[in-house]
Amino acid sequence: MIYLLSSVLAIISCISFPITIMNGYLFDLRLVALTIGGLYGGIPVAILLTLVTVAFRFMIGGSGAFATVIVVTILLIILSGFTAYFSESSLKRKVLIGSCLSVLALIIALVNSTIIFGASFSNLFILIHIVLTLSISSLIIYLYEVFQDNLVISKRIIKAEKMEVVSHLASSVSHEVRNPLTVVRGFLQLMQQQDIPLDQREKFLAISISEIDRANDIIRNYLTFAKPSPENNEEINVKEEVEAIIEIITPLANMNGVEIVKQIDHFMIYGEKQMFQQCLINITKNCIEAMPEKGKLVIKTKSEENGLVLVISDNGKGMTEEQLSRLGEPYFTTKGREGTGLGMLTVIKIIELLNGKLNVTSKVNEGTNFYIHLPISESPKTL
Numbered sequence: 001m002i003y004l005l006s007s008v009l010a011i012i013s014c015i016s017f018p019i020t021i022m023n024g025y026l027f028d029l030r031l032v033a034l035t036i037g038g039l040y041g042g043i044p045v046a047i048l049l050t051l052v053t054v055a056f057r058f059m060i061g062g063s064g065a066f067a068t069v070i071v072v073t074i075l076l077i078i079l080s081g082f083t084a085y086f087s088e089s090s091l092k093r094k095v096l097i098g099s100c101l102s103v104l105a106l107i108i109a110l111v112n113s114t115i116i117f118g119a120s121f122s123n124l125f126i127l128i129h130i131v132l133t134l135s136i137s138s139l140i141i142y143l144y145e146v147f148q149d150n151l152v153i154s155k156r157i158i159k160a161e162k163m164e165v166v167s168h169l170a171s172s173v174s175h176e177v178r179n180p181l182t183v184v185r186g187f188l189q190l191m192q193q194q195d196i197p198l199d200q201r202e203k204f205l206a207i208s209i210s211e212i213d214r215a216n217d218i219i220r221n222y223l224t225f226a227k228p229s230p231e232n233n234e235e236i237n238v239k240e241e242v243e244a245i246i247e248i249i250t251p252l253a254n255m256n257g258v259e260i261v262k263q264i265d266h267f268m269i270y271g272e273k274q275m276f277q278q279c280l281i282n283i284t285k286n287c288i289e290a291m292p293e294k295g296k297l298v299i300k301t302k303s304e305e306n307g308l309v310l311v312i313s314d315n316g317k318g319m320t321e322e323q324l325s326r327l328g329e330p331y332f333t334t335k336g337r338e339g340t341g342l343g344m345l346t347v348i349k350i351i352e353l354l355n356g357k358l359n360v361t362s363k364v365n366e367g368t369n370f371y372i373h374l375p376i377s378e379s380p381k382t383l
Helices: 002-017 030-040 043-060 066-082 083-087 093-113 123-191 198-222 237-253 273-289 319-325 344-355
Strands: 019-024 023-029 233-237 258-263 269-274 293-305 307-314 358-362 367-373
Touching: 002 030, 002 043, 002 344, 019 258, 023 093, 030 043, 030 093, 030 123, 066 093, 066 358, 083 093, 083 358, 093 123, 123 198, 123 237, 123 273, 123 293, 123 344, 198 273, 233 237, 233 344, 237 258, 237 273, 237 293, 269 367, 273 307, 273 344, 273 367, 319 358, 344 358
Parallel strands: 258 293
Antiparallel strands: 019 023, 233 269, 293 307, 307 367, 358 367
C-alpha cells in the first residue's frame, strides 16, 4: 500500500507539472515513478500504477495520451519479467536494473513519439532527459535501499540491546542474591563457636532466615524490578530500616575492623521497603569492602527542603575522577574479579524509583561520600 500510494502521488505530481514540448504533447518523469513503484511493489502494484497513469493522462487530454497507453503497456510487460529478480538483487544490481529500465522506458517513449506521432526532439533535450532519468532513478533507489538497511540495522541493535538487558538482569540477580547469602554464611560461621549463648543463636537464626527470605524475594521480584511504579509501595521508616541494615552488616564490618557510627533521625518516605533495604545494603557493603584494614563507616540523616539527605560515608581507598564518572556503568567495578559492577547500577535505579537522586563524592585515600536525596511523606522528628 505504501509503494502504491507514494508512486501514485509521484505519477500525478509529474503529470501535473510537465515540460510542454508541443501542443497536447507533454514530457515528464512519470515513467521513473512507474518503474520504481512497479519494481518494489510487484506486478499487482505495477498494473494499478499503469491504470492510474493512463487515466490521469487522459484527464489532462491531448494527443500524447494515446502515446502514454502504448509506452506504459510495453513498460508493464517488461516490469513483469524483472520484479522477482529485482527483489532478490543486491544494492548495485537494483540501482542498475531500475535506472536502465527507466531509461529504456524513456527511449521507448521518444521512439514512439517520433515514429507514430511525428514528434521531433533536439539532441540536447534527449541528452538532458536521459541524464535526468538515469540520475534520479539511481538516486531514489540508492536512498531507499540505504534507508531500508538502516531500519534493519536499527532492529538488530534493538534486539541486541534486549538480549544485553536480559544478560544484565541475570548477572544482577546473581549479584544481589550473593549479599543475603554472605550475611547468612557469616552468621552460620559465628554459630559454629561453642561459647555463643542460646538467645544469641536464636537471634542469628532469625536474621539468617530473614535474609534467605529476602534472597527469595529478590529472585521472585527482580524481573518486575524495572517497572515504573513498584507494586508494594508503603510508608518506610528510615530510622528503623537503617538500624536493621546496620545489624545485618555488623558481622562484615567486624571482620574488616570497621567502626559503624550512626546519627539517624526519624523520617518517613514512600516506596518499596525491600528495594530500599537492597539499596542500603549495596552501598554499605561497598563502603566496608573499601576499608579492608580498619576504618569508619558513618551513616547519618539531614533534613532539607521537602525531603531528607541520607549520607553514607567511608574513609577507605576512594576513587579517582575517572572511576567516579563511570560509577553505575554496567560491569564497571573497582573490585577487580570480585565485583560485577552491577551493585551501583541497581542502587541508582532504586533511588530513581523512590523519586530521589544520588550524588557521590570521592577522593583517593580519603574516602567516598554517598548523598541520597529522598522526598519525605511527613515532617521529620528526632527520636
